[in-house]
Structures are given as C-alpha cells and as structure tokens.
Amino acid sequence: MENKQVHVSFKNVDKTYDGEELVVDNLNLDIARGEFTTMLGPSGSGKTTCLMMLAGFETVTNGEIYLDGKPISSTPPNKRNLGLVFQNYALFPHMTVKQNLAFPLEVRKYDKNKVEEQVEKALAMVRLEGFASRKISQLSGGQKQRIAVARALVFEPDLILMDEPLGALDKNLREEMQYEIKHLHESLKKTFVYVTHDQSEAMTMSDKVAVFNEGKVQQYSGPNEIYEHPNTYFVADFIGENNIFKGVVESVEGDYCNIQLSDNKTKITALGVNLENSQKQVVISVRPEKLRINSPEKNQNYNYLDAKVQEIIYLGDHIRVRFSAAGNDEVIAKIPNSCSMETFSIGDTATLSWGFQYGRAFNQK
Numbered sequence: 001m002e003n004k005q006v007h008v009s010f011k012n013v014d015k016t017y018d019g020e021e022l023v024v025d026n027l028n029l030d031i032a033r034g035e036f037t038t039m040l041g042p043s044g045s046g047k048t049t050c051l052m053m054l055a056g057f058e059t060v061t062n063g064e065i066y067l068d069g070k071p072i073s074s075t076p077p078n079k080r081n082l083g084l085v086f087q088n089y090a091l092f093p094h095m096t097v098k099q100n101l102a103f104p105l106e107v108r109k110y111d112k113n114k115v116e117e118q119v120e121k122a123l124a125m126v127r128l129e130g131f132a133s134r135k136i137s138q139l140s141g142g143q144k145q146r147i148a149v150a151r152a153l154v155f156e157p158d159l160i161l162m163d164e165p166l167g168a169l170d171k172n173l174r175e176e177m178q179y180e181i182k183h184l185h186e187s188l189k190k191t192f193v194y195v196t197h198d199q200s201e202a203m204t205m206s207d208k209v210a211v212f213n214e215g216k217v218q219q220y221s222g223p224n225e226i227y228e229h230p231n232t233y234f235v236a237d238f239i240g241e242n243n244i245f246k247g248v249v250e251s252v253e254g255d256y257c258n259i260q261l262s263d264n265k266t267k268i269t270a271l272g273v274n275l276e277n278s279q280k281q282v283v284i285s286v287r288p289e290k291l292r293i294n295s296p297e298k299n300q301n302y303n304y305l306d307a308k309v310q311e312i313i314y315l316g317d318h319i320r321v322r323f324s325a326a327g328n329d330e331v332i333a334k335i336p337n338s339c340s341m342e343t344f345s346i347g348d349t350a351t352l353s354w355g356f357q358y359g360r361a362f363n364q365k
Helices: 047-055 097-107 112-125 141-153 171-188 199-205 223-228 233-238
Strands: 006-016 022-032 036-040 062-067 082-086 159-163 191-196 208-213 216-221 243-253 256-261 267-272 281-286 302-314 318-325 328-336 349-355 359-363
Touching: 006 047, 006 191, 022 047, 022 191, 022 216, 036 047, 036 199, 047 082, 047 159, 047 191, 047 208, 082 141, 097 112, 097 141, 112 141, 141 159, 141 171, 171 191, 171 199, 191 199, 199 223, 208 223, 208 233, 216 223, 216 233, 233 281, 233 359, 243 267, 243 328, 256 281, 267 281, 267 302, 302 328, 318 349
Parallel strands: 036 191, 036 208, 082 159, 159 191, 267 359
Antiparallel strands: 006 022, 006 062, 208 216, 243 256, 243 281, 256 267, 281 359, 302 318, 302 349, 318 328
C-alpha cells in the first residue's frame, strides 16, 4: 500500500442481523495511517454498518477488524481511542460549548490545566475561539457541527470516524465544511474514515474512496481513478454522470471491443472492462465532458455519431446540450462556457465524437 503503514484493516468481515441476509459481505479493506478514506454508497449498501463495527457499536458476525495489527472485535468502544462525529451532532444541550468539549477529557481523567489547554486548542482548530461560554441552543447548525468535530478531536485520537456529518446542513454551508474538514485532516495528519452517500463530497475530501453496493466494496481507489477508470458498471453509474449505450460485442482486439449498438446501425469501439466472454450484451458508459461536437479533425481512434440537438441549457460555468443519437434521446454533452453554443438551435444536426479510451464497456447485468 504505497509503503504506508496500515492503520485499519477489515479481514473477511461479514455482518448479518437476521442470520440470513448479509449487510456486509466478506469485506477486505486496508486503510493507511494518515489517510482520508470515504465509504461511499447508496442507502443500505453497508457503509454505515462498517463504520459502526469499527467504532464498536455493532458486533462483527464473521471475520476481524484490526487497529495497527491488533484485533479489536472484543475491545469496548471506549477503549478504542476513536473520535466520533455524527449527523445529529450528539452534543449535550444542557452544557456550554466548553463543557461539551471538556467532557471527553474529564472522562479520561485529564487534569484541569490540560483540559483548559485542549479545549482552547480544539476551538482554534474549528475557528470558534470565544464561543466557550455559549449554550448549544445559541449556535447555528454550522457552529454545532464545528463543535461536534472539535469534540471528536479534543483528546487527540489517532482515528476519527464521521458518519454523514454534513447531512443536516444547507448546500453552501455543507460545501464550506467539506473544505474545512479536508484542511483539518491535512494539518492534523490523522486517519479519517468518513461515511456519506454524496459522491461530490467523497470526491472533494478523500485520498481514497471505497464504493459500496449490497454489502460489498465495488472499487477502492483515489477519486481520480474512481471517476476516470471505474471497474464496474455500478461504479460508473453511481459516480458522476454518464451517457449509456447498449449493444452487442462483435469482436475483441486486445483491450478494446467492437460493438454493434442497439439501433442496429451504429458501430463503436470501447475499452472492455472485466468482460465475461459468455456474455455478449454490454452497456457502454461515456462521460458527457468527453464528447466533442463537430470536431473539425477526423481521428481513426475516435467514434463518431450523427446526432440532433434536443435541448440547450445554460448553467453558468458550462452549457449542457442534450442530443438524440444512435436511438438514444438522452445523450448529454457538457461544453465549457468559453465555447459558444450560439450557432446551435434545437433541431440542428451535429456530429458527436469521443476517443475509444473514453468509452467503457461492461457486462449488462
């Protein structure tokens, strides 16, 4: 693992609540010390259950979780030295900010001077100096979330776990907090394990992203790799936006396959991803930003489709154009705002093109 020390390790971990259905299915995942890892997936995919098992609030059915190489399944939560942040803040409403931050220190028998020092330090980390005497009810949602983060950091744990911590915040504040948490991680150099269903949040903050579906990790790699080189159709479909075409593989040449699309007229070439020879039906994903419109030069390593403009939407930083092409009425191209679309009107014909390497063909499940 890039010569980094493994901090957290899930080995063959299963979790079932009813003895039949596996909520987490044979999870094997190593998280390096100092890394920001996000567990990303839809509701019910097993990501929060994994975090709760790591925290000690859920038991492991089979397998083992290790911290620094030591098994922790029988270690109670308060002995794992973890900082925890939840979506609902979990702050004590009858206590002041200072009392909330001092609580985990007092439980750990810190002396009074050390408590004062750590509380001040934690408030500075989240830029809330001067808020020590405030009541929790006097804080905004964003301030409450900052205090929840500060409380998780105040006793300087090695590992910080966050379960959908920004879910209750509005869009602008949520984005602001994403960068704050990211910068905190960069300055503290602690291991963060973060759970979210928000893909942009995961892409913004993480060193590594573990994409969960139906209790299994579909892919575990950096945000760039997850987006540009998805291993499965689920990952491609879940992360970002895609144009989806369906077709049949006619031939394979090395890593690439030649495909007859479902309109029975159009042939394209795409990168084959984990294709099973027994299945010829494939789905092809192409990111909207990879499409070119009326490219003046012709390239033998590009696919070309005849298309018709169906819709043009101005979105500030880019222009979103919807085409019909190859029997698909939902082909989207994203055009930078620096490129003018004034010459286009709805109903106009165009040629769409993209490099072979930008289309990824998956078995149709």
